[in-house]
Amino acid sequence: MSASTDPRPWQRTDDRTLLHTRVFDVRSSRFRHPGRADAKEFFVIDAPDWAVVLPMTPQGELVMVRQFRFGMEGLSLELPGGVIERGEDPAQAAVRELAEETGYTGAAPTVLGSVHPNPAIQSNRAHVILVPEVQLTADLKWDADEEMSIALVPVQEVLQRARAGEVTHALMLNGLFLLEPWWREQGKKRGWAGI
Structure with a gap:
């Protein structure tokens, strides 16, 4: 061949x-x-499909979580997200997961795209959903095995951390890639630093 x-x-x-x-x-x-x-x-x-949430504050910060991940046996700085329930719309799953994990809610969600997490051995997809204009409005509803810290991080800082190897979650990196066109457009309107 x-x-x-x-x-x-x-x-x-x-x-x-x-x-x-x-x-x-x-x-x-x-x-x-x-x-x-x-x-x-x-x-x-x-595995079920997953929702990966890009929660953006009006100031251009991402709401991020840091939590222990069993596969890497360490703490991971990442975007909120989780399993999409059977029959659930990916955008609605993103809104639900965001509120449960962080207490933040926002404007109407937008699906930016979807990716195959590892097509060599996994059959599912991860849907990347932007939720703009988020604010802290809800009570946390963590699962029994969830424990995390929540941080507001400017997108520029997230990118710097990713380039420095401090952000290694592949789905988060996919999310940042899919966020770029929206960020460039909104950044011009709002005076945010470019990507």
Whole structure:
């Protein structure tokens, strides 16, 4: 095969759930390449879609959370967000998660885009939602295993922290990328520092 050959989709021939948890399922799937007779086993994590929230204050600050993350075994500075419930609209899930985690609410949410967190092994999508004009208005409603600090951080500082390796959450970095066009437009109108 040459590098210039367009790849062809593989066909799924079989799958079975290996593990069911409250957060995700692990599935064994057999796929066959269209040019080959044999099928091979691959593993897929089936998780619900997620909402990643970009809560923007009128002053151009992001409402951010710092919390312990078990996978990295450390504290992570990141955007609020969480699981989208079955049948829930991503924008409404973002509004709900933002209020529950931070106590902030704002103007009408806008879906900026969606990404595949890790398409090699995950089937879900993360929806990036901007909630502008946020203000502290609600009581916190953390889950039993949630504990976090909340900070208002200017977007420029968030970008500096990301470039310095202090912000490593990939979905947050995706969110900042999708925020850029909106930020440039609003920044001109409001006199905010550019990205």
